[in-house]
Amino acid sequence: MRFRFALLHIFGILLLISACVSVPQSPPREISAFGLQEIFPLASQVDKALVSARQGLICTLSTQAQEVVIYKDKQRINVLGGLAGFSYLSDLAIGLDGDLWLLDSVARQIRKYSPEGKATGILELKNCQQPTHIALLGDQTIYIYDAAPAEIICYSALDGSELYRFGRFQLKQISSLSCNRDYLVAYSRADNQSRIFSTLGQWLRDEAGQTVFDVFNNAINLTGKTLKSSGSAAYLPLGKEVLHLGIESDLLIMNQSSELLMLKISYANEP
Numbered sequence: 426m427r428f429r430f431a432l433l434h435i436f437g438i439l440l441l442i443s444a445c446v447s448v449p450q451s452p453p454r455e456i457s458a459f460g461l462q463e464i465f466p467l468a469s470q471v472d473k474a475l476v477s478a479r480q481g482l483i484c485t486l487s488t489q490a491q492e493v494v495i496y497k498d499k500q501r502i503n504v505l506g507g508l509a510g511f512s513y514l515s516d517l518a519i520g521l522d523g524d525l526w527l528l529d530s531v532a533r534q535i536r537k538y539s540p541e542g543k544a545t546g547i548l549e550l551k552n553c554q555q556p557t558h559i560a561l562l563g564d565q566t567i568y569i570y571d572a573a574p575a576e577i578i579c580y581s582a583l584d585g586s587e588l589y590r591f592g593r594f595q596l597k598q599i600s601s602l603s604c605n606r607d608y609l610v611a612y613s614r615a616d617n618q619s620r621i622f623s624t625l626g627q628w629l630r631d632e633a634g635q636t637v638f639d640v641f642n643n644a645i646n647l648t649g650k651t652l653k654s655s656g657s658a659a660y661l662p663l664g665k666e667v668l669h670l671g672i673e674s675d676l677l678i679m680n681q682s683s684e685l686l687m688l689k690i691s692y693a694n695e696p
Contacts, residue, residue, distance in 0.1 A: 454641045454692040456654040459661040459677065465499070465685040473517055473601070473669045474680040476687065480523030480540050483685065486516070493517055493527060495542050503542035511536075516601075518561045519673075528559045528569075535559065535567070548585045553578055560602035560609065562624060568609060570599045577602070577611065579626070591626030601669060605638045612636070619646075635670040637677075639690060645677065652677075652688075661688070 467474075471485040471494075483496040491514045492506035505527065506514050512531030519525060523540035533556055535548040550556050554573035561567060566588075567580040576593035580586065592611065600614035604624055611620045612635050619636035621629045632655075634648030644655040647670050653660035663679075667686075671678040677688040 454643075454694055455657045456639070456643050456645070456659045456690055457657065457693040458659050458691045459652055459688045460691060461686065462676070462689040463687045465496075465687065467680070467683045467685055468494075470668075470683050471680055473671070474678055474685050475517060475519045475671055476673050476676060476678050477519050477523045477540070478673060478676060482519070482523055482540055484517060484519060484525060485680070485685075486514070488515060493525065495525070495540075497541070505538060505542055515557050516559045518559045520561055520564045522564065524564075526559060526561060526567075528556060530555065530557050548580075548582070550578075550580070551585065552587060558599055558602045560604045562604050562606070566624075568602055568604060570596070570602055570611065572599070577609070577622075577626075589626060591622065592620075592628070595628055596620060601635075603637050603671065605640060605642070605672075607642055608638045610636050610638070617648075635667070637670055637672040639672060640674060641692075645672070645690075647679075657693070 471487045473486040475484050481498045485494045491511060492504050494501060495503040511529045514527060515530035516528040525538040527536045529536060533550045533553055537546045539545055550569060553569060553571050555571055556569045557572045558570040565582050567582050569578045571578055574593055575596045576590050578590050579588040581588055596611055598613050598615040599611050601612045603610045607624055609622045609624050617634060619632045623629060632646060634646050636644055636646045638644055646653055646655055647667055650663040651660060652663060665681040667679045667681055669680050675690040679686040
C-alpha cells in the first residue's frame with residue numbers, strides 16, 4: 426500500500442513538472458506603464474475580488490458576510506454562500522474556464538461552481554488541518570495554505586491527491602496566495618511582506634509589500650500606495666490603500682474600500 430502511494434506521489438509530481446514544461450515559453454516583454462481601464466463600484470467592502478476577462482466575470486468575496494457575489498458583464502447574477510451556506514468560507518479562486526473554486530476552511534473542502542454559480546462538485550482536502558487560502562495553477566494544480574502547521578500543500582486538481590508540501594517554519598499569518606506558471610507568492614498583510622517560492626516549493630526571496638507575477642514573469646509590487654515593476658521604470662501612485670492585489674493576464678485587479686480598480690499592463694515591445 427505504501428509502495429502504491431509512493432508511486433502515485435511521484436507520478437503526481439512528474440505530471441505537474443510535465444504540465445509546466447509543456448506550456449510554451451512566452452518571449453519576455455518589459456512593462457512600460459500601468460493604465461486605468463475601469464473603476465467598478467461595489468455595494469460594500471470586500472476582502473478579495475477576481476476577474477475572468479474571457480468569461481466577462483467579476484467575483485467578490487466577503488468573509489464577514491460569508492458570500493461570493495458573481496457579476497456577469499457588469500450585472501449581478503448570483504450570490505453564493507450566506508450565513509447558512511458554508512461552515513466557514515475563507516477564500517476564492519477562478520479557473521481558466523471561469524469555474525469558481527470556493528474554499529471552506531472548517532469543512533476542509535473546496536466547492537466548485539460554474540461561472541453562473543451552479544454547483545458542480547466537491548473536492549475533499551485530505552490530511553489538511555486548517556486550510557485558509559487557495560491559489561490555482563491552470564486547472565490541474567491547487568495550492569492550499571494550511572494554517573495549523575503553517576505550510577503550503579500542493580494538490581492535484583484531477584483527483585485531490587497530495588503532491589508535496591513546503592514552507593513550514595517559513596510562513597506565518599498569510600493573507601493571500603497567488604501564482605503563475607513559475608512563481609508562487611505568499612503575502613502577509615501583518616508583516617506587509619511577500620514570500621516568493623518557485624511553484625515546485627523552493628524558497629527564492631522575500632519582498633516588502635504585495636507582489637504578483639505576470640505571464641512574462643515580471644514582478645509587479647505594491648508598497649504603500651505605489652505600484653511599480655521590478656524589471657522596469659514603470660510605476661503608478663495610488664490615492665487609496667489596496668486591500669488585495671490580483672492579476673489576470675495583462676490586467677491588475679485591486680479592491681479599494683467599496684470599489685474595484687482594473688489596470689491595464691502595457692508592454693514596451695508589444696506587436
